[in-house]
Amino acid sequence: MIPLQQFKSKFLQLWQIELVRCYERDQSPALQPPYSPNTQQPPQSIHVQLHERALHFLEHYQLYHSLNNTIKSLKVMVFLLFALALVVGFGLAKVVDGNVSRVLSLPWVLFALLGVHLLLYFIWLAMLFIKPRQGGFIGGFIQQGLQLFNRTPKAKYALQSLGHTLNHYQMVKLVVSIFSHLYWLVLLTTAALILGLLFLFQSYSFTWETTVLNLPTMTYLAELLGRSLSWLGLSLPTVEVLQTASAEQQAQVGRWLIGMVLVYGSGLRLVTALLVAGVLTVRSKGLTVDHTQPGLSHLVPLLLRSGTQSVDKENPVIGYNQQAQQPASGVGHYWLQLEHPEAVEQQLTANHKTLGTLATMSDLERLTAQFKTQPAASMLVTIDNQLTPDRGNMRLLRGLLPLAAELHCHLVHEQGAFTEGWLSVLQGFNSEHNLGQGMRISQAEHTNDN
Amino acid sequence: MTTKPVSMSVVGHTNTGKTSFLRTLLKNPHFGEVAATPSTTRDVSMAQLIAGTEVVAELFDTPGLEDSQALYMHLQQYVNAQNKHNSPAVLASFLQSPQANNEFEQEAKVIRQLLHTDLALFVIDTRTPVLEKYLDELAILRMAAKPIIPVLNFINENSDLAPWQSALARVNLHNSVLFDTQSTSLAHETRLLEQCIAAMPIAREPLQRLLKTRAQEQHFKTTAAANLLAELLVNVGAYQTAVRLDDSADVAAAQQHFKQTVINAENKALQDILAVFGFQLGDARLEQLPIENGHWQQHSFDTDAWRALGVEAGTGVVAGGTVGAGIDLMVGGASLGAGTLIGAMVGGMYQGSKKFSRQLQAKFSGKELMQADQQVLELLFKRQLLLIQALATRGHAAISPVYLKLSNGLVVDKSLKKLLQAIPRQVNWSALSGAHSHSSDRSAFIKKLSDQIGALIETSSDYYLSGN
Numbered sequence: 050m051i052p053l054q055q056f057k058s059k060f061l062q063l064w065q066i067e068l069v070r071c072y073e074r075d076q077s078p079a080l081q082p083p084y085s086p087n088t089q090q091p092p093q094s095i096h097v098q099l100h101e102r103a104l105h106f107l108e109h110y111q112l113y114h115s116l117n118n119t120i121k122s123l124k125v126m127v128f129l130l131f132a133l134a135l136v137v138g139f140g141l142a143k144v145v146d147g148n149v150s151r152v153l154s155l156p157w158v159l160f161a162l163l164g165v166h167l168l169l170y171f172i173w174l175a176m177l178f179i180k181p182r183q184g185g186f187i188g189g190f191i192q193q194g195l196q197l198f199n200r201t202p203k204a205k206y207a208l209q210s211l212g213h214t215l216n217h218y219q220m221v222k223l224v225v226s227i228f229s230h231l232y233w234l235v236l237l238t239t240a241a242l243i244l245g246l247l248f249l250f251q252s253y254s255f256t257w258e259t260t261v262l263n264l265p266t267m268t269y270l271a272e273l274l275g276r277s278l279s280w281l282g283l284s285l286p287t288v289e290v291l292q293t294a295s296a297e298q299q300a301q302v303g304r305w306l307i308g309m310v311l312v313y314g315s316g317l318r319l320v321t322a323l324l325v326a327g328v329l330t331v332r333s334k335g336l337t338v339d340h341t342q343p344g345l346s347h348l349v350p351l352l353l354r355s356g357t358q359s360v361d362k363e364n365p366v367i368g369y370n371q372q373a374q375q376p377a378s379g380v381g382h383y384w385l386q387l388e389h390p391e392a393v394e395q396q397l398t399a400n401h402k403t404l405g406t407l408a409t410m411s412d413l414e415r416l417t418a419q420f421k422t423q424p425a426a427s428m429l430v431t432i433d434n435q436l437t438p439d440r441g442n443m444r445l446l447r448g449l450l451p452l453a454a455e456l457h458c459h460l461v462h463e464q465g466a467f468t469e470g471w472l473s474v475l476q477g478f479n480s481e482h483n484l485g486q487g488m489r490i491s492q493a494e495h496t497n498d499n
Numbered sequence: 500m501t502t503k504p505v506s507m508s509v510v511g512h513t514n515t516g517k518t519s520f521l522r523t524l525l526k527n528p529h530f531g532e533v534a535a536t537p538s539t540t541r542d543v544s545m546a547q548l549i550a551g552t553e554v555v556a557e558l559f560d561t562p563g564l565e566d567s568q569a570l571y572m573h574l575q576q577y578v579n580a581q582n583k584h585n586s587p588a589v590l591a592s593f594l595q596s597p598q599a600n601n602e603f604e605q606e607a608k609v610i611r612q613l614l615h616t617d618l619a620l621f622v623i624d625t626r627t628p629v630l631e632k633y634l635d636e637l638a639i640l641r642m643a644a645k646p647i648i649p650v651l652n653f654i655n656e657n658s659d660l661a662p663w664q665s666a667l668a669r670v671n672l673h674n675s676v677l678f679d680t681q682s683t684s685l686a687h688e689t690r691l692l693e694q695c696i697a698a699m700p701i702a703r704e705p706l707q708r709l710l711k712t713r714a715q716e717q718h719f720k721t722t723a724a725a726n727l728l729a730e731l732l733v734n735v736g737a738y739q740t741a742v743r744l745d746d747s748a749d750v751a752a753a754q755q756h757f758k759q760t761v762i763n764a765e766n767k768a769l770q771d772i773l774a775v776f777g778f779q780l781g782d783a784r785l786e787q788l789p790i791e792n793g794h795w796q797q798h799s800f801d802t803d804a805w806r807a808l809g810v811e812a813g814t815g816v817v818a819g820g821t822v823g824a825g826i827d828l829m830v831g832g833a834s835l836g837a838g839t840l841i842g843a844m845v846g847g848m849y850q851g852s853k854k855f856s857r858q859l860q861a862k863f864s865g866k867e868l869m870q871a872d873q874q875v876l877e878l879l880f881k882r883q884l885l886l887i888q889a890l891a892t893r894g895h896a897a898i899s900p901v902y903l904k905l906s907n908g909l910v911v912d913k914s915l916k917k918l919l920q921a922i923p924r925q926v927n928w929s930a931l932s933g934a935h936s937h938s939s940d941r942s943a944f945i946k947k948l949s950d951q952i953g954a955l956i957e958t959s960s961d962y963y964l965s966g967n
């Protein structure tokens with residue numbers, strides 16, 4: 050059952066995740082300790098992450114205990130089931146001891162040994178192809194059964210989550226199948242063993258007996274049955290032979306009977322159980338947590354979110370400070386536009402001589418050449434506050450300081466994306482250079498924005 | 500699978516929305532700092548794009564280039580006979596200079612990062628004219644000799660992209676992509692990643708895996724949100740409390756308790772839905788919703804709120820009567836019907852004792868049962884659906900409030916209405932009454948409801964408007 054190991058551990062993970070989910074959905078614990086997901090490299094799948102979280106919170110909510118108890122109860126239940134199988138198997142073998150004469154009707158014994166098992170087996174086969182309407186039934190049944198073992202308040206979450214996990218991942222059928230096949234395997238193998246023991250130490254004789262069938266039919270049936278094990282080298286004496294059988298031939302029938310139970314009883318169950326186990330193993334490979342469920346889905350974005358890493362830390366710039374002095378006085382009022390032309394109110398610039406646009410370093414060089422010897426009394430700089438301030442345009446403004454006794458910065462839009470930014474940067478500029486009265490900041494009140 | 504992740508630097512002028520771009524791409528509203536002042540981002544920080552367990556790309560957020568004109572002039576002095584055809588070498592010798600730690604410290608960080616990465620995403624604020632300083636910036640970035648993908652941000656219906664596009668074309672950049680940081684769109688992401696593949700064919704497979712993952716994540720969100728909404732509707736619709744009619748204090752208390760329970764449930768669902776889309780209450784700016792100081796108001800039982808969503812007030816509303824709007828009182832079990840009663844009995848027995856048929860218990864102890872009206876369910880449904888639709892496309896850098904098209908007659912179609920009407924009969928289904936049954940009937944119903952809701956989310960074409 051090694052391939053089942055993988056299934057078991059996967060299933061346990063799902064169960065643990067589900068247990069925490071059920072608990073949280075129900076209790077909505079107000080005080081959730083901060084859980085910082087593991088952002089280690091390489092990144093983990095969402096299944097692994099949710100499971101790690103579940104383990105963390107199982108501990109925190111103290112649910113481990115009830116989980117372990119439930120697992121223990123489950124094991125006890127399985128143990129009891131197999132014990133039952135042993136007992137029933139023993140009983141089943143005793144059908145041959147039904148009468149004192151120890152003369153056994155072969156068809157009857159065969160039917161008694163394999164009849165129920167084969168009937169249930171075929172029902173199971175048929176059920177495979179029927180969609181269950183009330184699939185929760187078996188789950189509910191198991192739940193009720195387990196409740197007998199566990200009565201603590203937290204145990205109910207363990208059971209509830211077990212049932213839900215089985216249901217949600219559509220495994221009720223498979224798991225129940227495995228157990229029922231194993232149950233029958235144990236039962237029939239026990240029966241075969243006991244049968245062997247009985248045959249070993251007691252003598253039986255077998256007959257073909259019937260009340261309703263005629264001889265040819267029976268002969269045909271016997272032949273059919275006889276062939277069913279011939280591939281194993283076990284043959285069944287014909288009907289006529291059996292009527293006058295020797296001890297050796299009776300023994301042959303006994304071996305054949307045990308062979309039937311082992312092959313079409315235990316063997317069938319064993320092969321089926323292995324097949325189901327194979328299906329489970331394949332299934333468990335692709336089995337991951339359904340993270341779209343309420344109670345899990347809201348965790349997913351946070352768990353999957355990449356951590357942030359600071360790469361090139363800020364190291365404060367030391368000693369970079371270019372002081373610029375304003376001249377005490379100057380001649381003439383000038384107007385220039387920072388970076389690019391933008392419509393401004395007429396009266397604002399009425400008494401100003403226009404200097405055009407100040408956008409580049411060469412613009413600044415041109416202005417410096419013009420005003421170095423004879424500074425202006427004031428310079429009005431109109432600023433488009435829909436463009437961001439930056440160190441580049443502040444450098445241009447700084448370049449204007451030696452060129453005019455007063456710097457007047459005017460934001461041309463009543464509303465601009467970067468009004469706040471400009472105001473704070475300009476105020477900072479003012480205090481950095483101790484401009485005081487040498488600088489004025491204003492802003493348009495009614496603009497014709499278009 | 501173990502190929503090195505593609506490293507991409509997000510570069511551009513200050514305040515063009517680089518950090519915002521990354522927030523939306525990473526679906527993380529808390530990445531970095533965003534503000535309309537220059538030099539908000541001072542460090543280079545890195546976050547990853549992950550497909551499953553594979554780190555596909557590393558994204559580096561850089562400080563803005565601010566003083567590019569001066570830097571561009573400054574860089575000329577590093578050009579000499581040896582490196583005049585090797586511009587990365589020019590940048591490297593600049594990085595060795597004292598100015599790189601001083602005057603141009605911020606720009607140096609960008610350049611240093613850029614020289615270490617595979618490609619550059621150049622974010623542009625398309626509202627701005629193509630100023631010379633931006634061209635200088637671009638010229639500096641081009642010196643690093645890395646593939647550049649221009650990302651056109653701040654786009655809306657009236658954006659004129661032509662000036663920027665032709666300016667980019669003049670320096671041979673014809674691969675610009677539109678990317679609105681205010682909304683997420685798989686189409687935009689796909690085009691962006693396709694350009695990345697074109698610029699870095701060697702990373703084709705991982706980037707395509709990433710694309711596939713992104714599509715799956717999108718689908719996950721729809722499914723998960725639809726599940727949450729379906730669960731909420733079932734929990735509220737099937738919720739019942741018993742009340743003694745002849746005791747008016749009891750009625751009032753029960754009513755209050757009933758409303759509060761429903762409100763709490765909606766609030767919880769809302770937070771979960773927000774979280775599914777990667778938001779928290781504060782990030783999403785749900786100004787239209789009745790949340791005050793983080794507390795959800797008793798809005799779901801308000802006929803005005805119904806009207807706003809085109810929900811008709813039914814007969815269950817007794818204005819000023821004993822029963823509050825939106826709560827249906829099942830007098831004498833009459834509105835239950837015999838079938839329901841039997842169903843409840845059977846259900847109660849199957850569930851095992853404790854919750855044994857509240858109806859019957861109530862009936863025998865002289866109490867009546869309260870249940871939410873269809874109007875309440877319809878309101879919850881419409882409101883949350885509109886919200887989900889808005890969140891589905893909301894960018895994680897969005898700054899405007901979420902806008903729900905409230906009055907715009909979202910019609911609940913017949914089959915959905917039928918599902919909603921079926922809920923109140925399933926009295927054992929509400930988690931609000933402490934039911935834990937994970938009956939397969941309930942799961943099957945929720946699946947059906949959530950599939951329908953999911954389809955509504957995915958097909959809504961004009962779901963979202965980002966404010967104003």
Ligand SMILES: Nc1nc2c(ncn2[C@@H]2O[C@H](COP(=O)(O)OP(=O)(O)O)[C@@H](O)[C@H]2O)c(=O)[nH]1
Nearest residue numbers: 513514515516517518519533534535653680681
């Ligand atoms: N309206 C609008 N605002 C945006 C957009 N992208 C960024 N912003 C805003 O622009 C400002 C600067 O964004 P930020 O991401 O900090 O830019 P960064 O300096 O390049 O990182 C912030 O106030 C953002 O909210 C956009 O597409 N539309």
Ligand SMILES: [Mg+2]
Nearest residue numbers: 517518539540
């Ligand atoms: Mg930034």
